[in-house]
Amino acid sequence: MAERSTAAVDVAANGGGEPPTAKADESTADGVAQNRERDTDSDEVQGSDGTERPGKTSAPELHSGHKLARRYRLEECVTRLDGFSSWRAVDEKLRRAVGVHVLPADHPRARSVLAAARSAALLGDPRFVQVLDAVEENDLVYVVHEWLPDAVELTALLAAGPLEPHDAYQMVSQLAAAMAAAHREGLAHLRLNPNAVLRTSTGQWRVRGLAVNAALRGITSDTPQRTDTEAIGALLYAALTQRWPYENDAHGLAGLPKDIGLIAPDQVRAHVHRGLSELAMRALVNDGATASRHESACTTPEELVKAIGEMPRIRPPEPVFTAPPDYQRTTYQQGTYGRPAPHPGVTQPVPTPPPPLQSRTGKALKWAVSALLIAALGLGSWQLAETLLAKADSDTNQTQTDGGGDKPSATPKPVKTLTIEDAAEYYPDGKPQHPDDVGLTYDTKGSTYWRTYTFTGGPTLAPFKEGVGIVYDLGSEQSVSGASIELLYGGDHTTGALYATDSLSSSAPLSSMTKIAEKETSSSQLTFSAKTAVKTRYVLVWLTALPYSGKDEYNGAGYKQAITNVKFTG
Secondary structure, eight states: OOOOOOOTTSOOSSSSSOOSSBOOOOOOOOOOOOOTTOOTTTTOOOOSSSOOOOTTOOOOOOOTTOEETTTEEEEEEEEEETTEEEEEEEETTTTEEEEEEEEETTSTTHHHHHHHHHHHHHHOOTTBOOEEEEEEETTEEEEEEEOOTTOEEHHHHHHTOOOOHHHHHHHHHHHHHHHHHHHHTTOOOSOOSGGGEEEOTTSOEEEOOTTHHHHHHTOOBSOHHHHHHHHHHHHHHHHHHSEESSSSOBTTBEEOOTTSOOOOHHHHSTTOOHHHHHHHHHHHOOTTOSOTTSOOOOOSHHHHHHHHHHSOOOOOOOOOOOOOOOOOOOSTTTOOTTSOOOOTTOOOOOOOOOOTTOSHHHHHHHHHHHHHHHHHHHHHHHHHHHHHHHHHHHHHHHHHHTTSSOSOOOOOOOOOEEOOOEEEEEOTTSOOSOGGGGGGGGSSOTTOOEEOOOBSSOSBOTTTOSOEEEEEEEEEEEEEEEEEEEESOOSSOEEEEEEEESSOOSSOOGGGSEEEEEEEESSSEEEEEEEEEEEEEEEEEEEEEOOEEOOOSSOOSEEOOEEEEEEEEO
């Protein structure tokens, strides 16, 4: 979402004018597509008020699929502005999603970005999104950081409305403590705004872009502690009121009305927590703008942490339990069909049903049923005895035929696991999924897998695609009687089949192969069992229907599947 934004350091000395501390200008949209974990300022470009301009330096010409250090594969560009670009990428060595900032090595801010990233990496505080790598290589400088697919930006949370008092209290407490720890190590953020604050699925608040985001834009401040404290106050103000505490609209929030100055949150919105309202004003105080009834201003994160500690703790709201509906009899006799609706507030008497089978007809019916049951039991016992006697006679005759039982009886052949020597992806339509990852399906590791792409239609892939699969080489001709396929996703539903084929070819027609078995499952285990074992060296695992699954670190929501381990038996 592109919008006109003002950073938390772009604050007004007198109700929304130009900031006196942070040397960054107002910004405009750059048209970046929506992304839950886009760069904290993906909708902003840098002005010229005291910031460094890269002159003729342009962002590196990179594209999706480009690899950095033979490890980080770029997937999606989320920001491209002011000589640098930010990407969602995949760390192929550790198989996880990461974020990457890239800029030319001759960029005027390249040295300061590297220094900021390395300093932030040394902090190691889990309340900050961690810097994982900072490298200068092949005329490029790139910074790699964590990617949190399950986290939600404060911007998105506030789009739905202001936070509950307990959530706002937890946010300001964790942010203040985190920034106090950073400033004790000499680190400042200077770009602390709703896009830089994330809430994880566990309820923890994390800060993105410590030192690095400011370095990327050449932002400095003579009073970094005051700048970050005021930014935390602005975030708390926005969380309580769903308004940005300056005249200009920013981060999807409306600003305050013109010419009225900074007013307390509880004057902007009803039912705002009084203690949090005063705390926001103490952090936002700017040249005496706060009312006299408030206590002294908080100008550092440490002072803000102390002020929060002096407040009464705000408890989470009590869970609301919905009372279960009144019990209602569902038999025809107790139904309400054809009856007038009861008047509100009037208790309706429940008629007592007659005792079952107490009439003369009922008694006769009971005796008839009892007689039938006794007859059935007798007939069944007689047939069972006859069957057992016949089996005993058969066993006696067989023993005599075998010469008195001196030959041992045949035992079933034990089932063994067949060794997989090689594998190749099968894609007769010429459109492979991830052919380089097929080896991960028989490495006996549950954490590695071969995955399909995400399809919008399903579960059955046809007619868009006949199916997806992998051909396995057993090394020599083996008797194949079954297979066990461990899947990453469960759900409705996965359909697969085993075929015997004559090579590792990825384009041999399916009609030339022999079907061994077919199975459908809604679990994460697909087990095949052949009626008759088939001798073959090459076996195709062919999936024709995939379950629906939500968004994860590699794929969006849709119909998809991944194979973690494959075992063949014979």
